[in-house]
Amino acid sequence: NEVQFAASNKLKNTNYQNVYNDIANVIRENDEHDDYIGSGPVLLRLAWHASGQFDSKQEIKGGSYNGTLRFDKELSDPSNAGLKYAFDLLKPIYKKYNHQISHGDLFTLAGVVAVQEMGGPKIPWRYGRVDGDIETVPLNGRLPDANQNANYVRNFFHRLNFLEDKEIVALIGAHCVGKTHLKNSGFEGPWGAATNMFTNEFFRNLLTEKWVLEKNEAGNQQYNNDKGYMMLPTDMALVQDGSFKKIVEEFANDESSFFKVFSSAFNKLLENGIKFEKSSPVLYFKTLDEQDI
Numbered sequence: 528n529e530v531q532f533a534a535s536n537k538l539k540n541t542n543y544q545n546v547y548n549d550i551a552n553v554i555r556e557n558d559e560h561d562d563y564i565g566s567g568p569v570l571l572r573l574a575w576h577a578s579g580q581f582d583s584k585q586e587i588k589g590g591s592y593n594g595t596l597r598f599d600k601e602l603s604d605p606s607n608a609g610l611k612y613a614f615d616l617l618k619p620i621y622k623k624y625n626h627q628i629s630h631g632d633l634f635t636l637a638g639v640v641a642v643q644e645m646g647g648p649k650i651p652w653r654y655g656r657v658d659g660d661i662e663t664v665p666l667n668g669r670l671p672d673a674n675q676n677a678n679y680v681r682n683f684f685h686r687l688n689f690l691e692d693k694e695i696v697a698l699i700g701a702h703c704v705g706k707t708h709l710k711n712s713g714f715e716g717p718w719g720a721a722t723n724m725f726t727n728e729f730f731r732n733l734l735t736e737k738w739v740l741e742k743n744e745a746g747n748q749q750y751n752n753d754k755g756y757m758m759l760p761t762d763m764a765l766v767q768d769g770s771f772k773k774i775v776e777e778f779a780n781d782e783s784s785f786f787k788v789f790s791s792a793f794n795k796l797l798e799n800g801i802k803f804e805k806s807s808p809v810l811y812f813k814t815l816d817e818q819d820i
């Protein structure tokens with residue numbers, strides 16, 4: 528199974544901070560999205576869905592390289608409901624850099640911007656993905672089902688080459704931001720508690736709140752507490768499995784440990800299946816605040 532080689536791009540390293548800043552400004556300008564949660568969480572989900580359909584065993588491997596989430600064929604996958612809004616936010620930026628940045632680079636960079644601008648860890652990032660044509664679109668249905676248990680979650684992430692439980696737990700910790708929307712996924716909430724700050728709160732909630740399994744208006748089972756918080760069955764799986772639970776406890780007690788593992792796991796997710804040249808620079812970006820913008 529051939530890997531795909533990242534191309535060297537016309538944009539020099541310094542210009543990518545400009546692209547970062549343009550995406551960060553779009554997040555600032557669209558702060559009213561989703562009752563003022565803002566557009567950080569949905570851009571983070573876009574980057575994850577642009578990368579998470581990777582499967583090295585398939586003829587069409589997927590992953591972020593070909594930027595295939597731009598095609599309606601993939602965007603219309605029921606798993607991607609709600610992401611067109613995020614893609615539309617990025618279209619003016621794609622046009623501004625007219626073909627100097629690929630869709631795969633743009634989608635993954637947007638995830639880095641979202642995490643960092645919401646106060647999360649620095650995420651190392653490399654450019655060089657090249658847009659593939661519609662033949663490179665992976666089959667729909669490769670993203671995970673939220674109605675499942677711990678073994679399903681572990682096997683799903685094994686397909687993405689995440690063989691360590693701590694990587695899996697850290698990645699799902701991205702559910703510290705944003706919310707579920709009945710019309711998108713058939714799950715709803717958290718109400719009021721939905722945040723746009725990237726912290727270890729998701730892990731603390733799992734351990735400290737009293738959770739009741741209830742059927743929601745769409746007929747799906749989800750865990751609710753008395754404060755309007757919610758957890759998906761796959762979220763709750765992280766405290767139903769002994770090994771996962773130990774890691775939830777570690778991350779709940781030590782946010783820096785969560786940040787460290789999330790940073791490397793998220794980078795790995797965004798680069799699955801891509802071979803970067805040795806010379807391809809690993810870029811770190813300053814937040815708008817760090818630039819006094």
Ligand code: HEM
Binds near residue numbers: 569673680701704
């Ligand atoms: C077992 C794996 C996972 C499952 C089953 C899952 C499922 C879901 C579902 C059902 C939603 C609600 C979508 C909606 O109704 O709008 C959601 C939202 C979200 N997911 Fe996940 N997810 C998983 C892993 C991840 C990972 C690995 C990340 C990122 C690293 C992530 C980031 C997000 C974010 C940021 C949101 C909020 C989006 C918004 O507020 O619009 N998820 N997820």
Ligand SMILES: CCOC(=O)c1cnc2ccccc2c1N
Binds near residue numbers: 705706722756762
């Ligand atoms: C930190 C407070 O948020 C939560 O506990 C929480 C739990 N599961 C989620 C699942 C999908 C999207 C958002 C989610 C979320 N925001």
